[in-house]
Amino acid sequence: MxxxxxxxxxxxxxxxxxxxxxxxxxxxxxxxxxxxxxxxxxxxxxxxxxxxxxxxxxxxxxxxxxxxxxxxxxxxxxxxxxxxxxxxxxxxxxxxxxxxxxxxxxxxxxxxxxxxxxxxxxxxxxxxxxxxxxxxxxxxxxxxxxxxxxxxxxxxxxxxxxxxxxxxxxxxxxxxxxxxxxxxxxxxxxxxxxxxxxxxxxxxxxxxxxxxxxFDTATKTYAELIGNIERDCNSARKYWHFIKVMGRSASHIALECALQCQPNICIVSEEVEQKDMTLNQIVDQLCEAIAYRAAQGNNFGTVIIPEGLIEFIPAIGRLIQELNDLLAAHGADYKDLDKTAQREYIISHLSKENAATFETLPEGVARQLSLDRDPHGNVQVSLIETEKLLSEMCEARLAQWKKEGKYVGKFAALHHFFGYEGRCAAxxxxxxxxxxxxxxxxxxxxxxxxxxxxxxxxxxxxxxxxxxxxxxxxxxxxxxxxxxxxxxxxxRKALVELEGKPFKAFAAVRDRWAKETCYVYPGPIQYWGPSEVCDQPTKTLSLEQSK
The missing domain is CATH 3.40.50.450 (Rossmann fold)
Known part of the structure; x- marks a missing residue:
């Protein structure tokens, strides 16, 4: 070798x-x-x-x-x-x-x-x-x-x-x-x-x-990449970067990367679930930060998104559940209809609340939810490009705000997904x-x-x-x-604890990060040198064990 x-x-x-x-x-x-x-x-x-x-x-x-x-x-x-x-x-x-x-x-x-x-x-x-x-x-x-x-x-x-x-x-x-x-x-x-x-x-x-x-190596690898993007973002000053990171069942990676890099926004799936937030509410929060920064002349920023976010949004979880049952029972009636008829069929057969959620989704995502199934008949959520879904919805919302005079900036998005890049790092x-x-x-x-x-x-x-x-x-x-x-x-899987020290440390500073540019650029993993550079555990572990 x-x-x-x-x-x-x-x-x-x-x-x-x-x-x-x-x-x-x-x-x-x-x-x-x-x-x-x-x-x-x-x-x-x-x-x-x-x-x-x-x-x-x-x-x-x-x-x-x-x-x-x-x-x-x-x-x-x-x-x-x-x-x-x-x-x-x-x-x-x-x-x-x-x-x-x-x-x-x-x-x-x-x-x-x-x-x-x-x-x-x-x-x-x-x-x-x-x-x-x-x-x-x-x-x-x-x-x-x-x-x-x-x-x-x-x-x-x-x-x-x-x-x-x-x-x-x-x-x-x-x-x-x-x-x-x-x-x-x-x-x-x-x-x-x-x-x-x-x-x-x-x-x-x-x-x-x-x-x-x-976890230590992967998050340090992702944090280096996110830091590099933040440096580029702060240099070019013209893009919002939507960065999805691994973590389907929990948001530990997203939270650790946020603690290391201090992005403008980091979404934590467990908080979205606890607050019963809708996709529209998440988009509104993102757009408020984007609009605030635009008013300061900063048409750029970074957003970290956990891979499993879509499953944690309670309204979408309920929609997926009903869609799974509906298509398992009536898939044969549905599959031969044309695109428009399929959409109408689903909306007419869903409960009022789930139909309303379905109608708010961009067409591509709605279609993915109603078509692609894994061998068990479930939605393949990992195929949904959440980072693009959020940026597209932000773009549409900001365009609407512009017409209403609520937004004066320019919005251009770039997308990233960091997965395999961290799994086999030295x-x-x-x-x-x-x-x-x-x-x-x-x-x-x-x-x-x-x-x-x-x-x-x-x-x-x-x-x-x-x-x-x-x-x-x-x-x-x-x-x-x-x-x-x-x-x-x-x-039992361990989720991010909203009462835990790592999340609380993040929650205490995130409003400032959203408004100001507080980026930290961790750089590559170091193997030789002073212990404070080479041998430190993750921020998550340090905060969890701090007395």
Whole structure:
């Protein structure tokens, strides 16, 4: 594999570890735990992995030389730092016993079921230290849910004499890890399963998981790009930039990027939902800021929009729900009509409130909502270009205001969507260290006989050697939710808390940002230099943990 000069230098970086993981380790157990909700249901589904204690690693006098082969799986979307989880796991597994082997299952959980694997040797591992991406073994979105899958996986686990499987993934992947752990425990197969918390969206966090890995690097990557756009915006002074960022289920990325870059406007989906705002109200608020700045002679600005905004607007959520039901029941009558007749058909068959919402939408979006469906019959909201939808509606509103003498400026919009740009970036020092510690913790959880646990690292705003490493039972984070029509156990997603310190810090200054040009240009991620430049956590984490 060809390497850049940066990659060659970066591969020599030795991630920092918490003190407790630097030598021999023993575990300190806490009290028995229970799930965050639906305790009886979760306990019934997970009798063998429910109620276990949270564990913390502490230094030990006695080194152990546990013999254990381990399998590793990358699941779901890429996140910076995944390779360092694997390298941390590899180094610790070999440190415990040089004869131990690490096997990577290719292209995600499907690799376990299809017996598609490779042994990860030192030569392979060394190629990927401190690099972004998941390309060492690839990832996939196969869900491990069926008994046949568990049994098929067991065949290769037995063949390779694997003691434990480590699954690196988000909330769904870790839920599946727990289901697999429970199945193997119930059958007394002697196979352990450990999870690791990954998602750049930042929605896999709770009292035990301070942050999911990849969030730090992804938001710093996006913030660099947004800062560059702000600098251009403030130089040319003639465009409004509408910037959509990743985050379908929560607005953590949008909020973090706003805290780093200080744009004129950042929309937070959770606030839109709580205030029951309509699309028109959002557009009015945007236009008020645009008109105010135009009156000061500033016909430019930046707006950050979370990817999942459209689903959080309650009126549109209600419209989508009724449209789904209507088209499921009457799709055949509807599909052969011409465009105009289709629009009239929908408006006449919707409730009064939803028909009014439908009529306010730009024609292209209304059409998308009423036509494109995923295999489950649902609207493909990810295809809706929310940034263009908002700028088009602003343009129409401002034109109307101009006629009424309420607006005197010029409005020209440019659009951006930052998604893939952040998913495979070279990890920041924070993510490189955090992920290496997670991999090391996963190895120690296996060596200490744990299953159904997620590796965790806490106290992450302190210097890395003061971090606290351990594990938490996955069942502790679960509740029951309706998925595809059935109640299922899932890890609860973390949304932006409107009473939390990060949102409150943003809310306290956003009116000034809307009126003035307060841009901050974070610049690229730095790997070498003073700690205050290279080793800082996200603003979100710093604010959440500020006393």
């Amino acid at each position: 060809e390497k850049s000069a940066l990659q060659i230098s970066r591969s020599a970086y030795q991630p920092k570890l918490p003190k407790a993981l630097q030598g021999a380790v023993k575990i300190k157990e806490g009290n028995p735990t229970q799930s965050v909700d639906d305790q009886e249901d979760i306990k019934k589904l997970f009798p063998n992995t429910y109620g276990m204690p949270v564990v913390e690693f502490v230094p030990s006098e006695e080194a152990c030389n546990t013999k254990m082969n381990v399998g590793i799986i990358l699941s779901g979307g890429q996140a910076p730092g995944g390779h360092n989880v694997i390298t941390g796991l590899f180094d610790q597994v070999k440190k415990l016993n040089p004869e131990n082997r690490l096997y990577g299952f290719i292209l995600g959980p499907g690799g376990l079921v299809d017996h598609n694997y490779m042994e990860l040797t030192k030569d392979i591992i060394d190629e990927y230290r401190n690099t972004g991406g998941f390309d060492m073994i690839g990832s996939g979105r196969t869900k491990l849910e069926q008994v046949e899958q568990f049994e098929k996986g067991l065949e290769i686990i037995r063949e390779l004499d694997i003691k434990a499987i480590v699954i690196i993934g988000g909330d769904d992947s870790n839920t599946n890890a727990c289901v697999l752990a429970e199945y193997y425990a119930a059958k007394n197969y002697g196979v352990q399963v450990i999870g690791c918390p990954k998602t750049i969206d930042g929605d896999l966090k709770n009292a035990q998981i301070e942050t999911s890995f990849g 990890p920041s020092n924070f993510d490189a260290d955090y992920c290496y510690a997670l991999g090391t913790s996963a190895a120690q959880l296996i060596a200490n006989g744990k299953t159904g646990y997620m590796a965790i690292v806490q106290n992450t705003t302190a210097p890395a050697d003061e971090w606290v490493a351990g594990g938490v039972p996955i069942t502790m984070m679960m509740n029951m939710e309706r998925r595809n029509g059935e109640m299922k156990p899932v890890i």
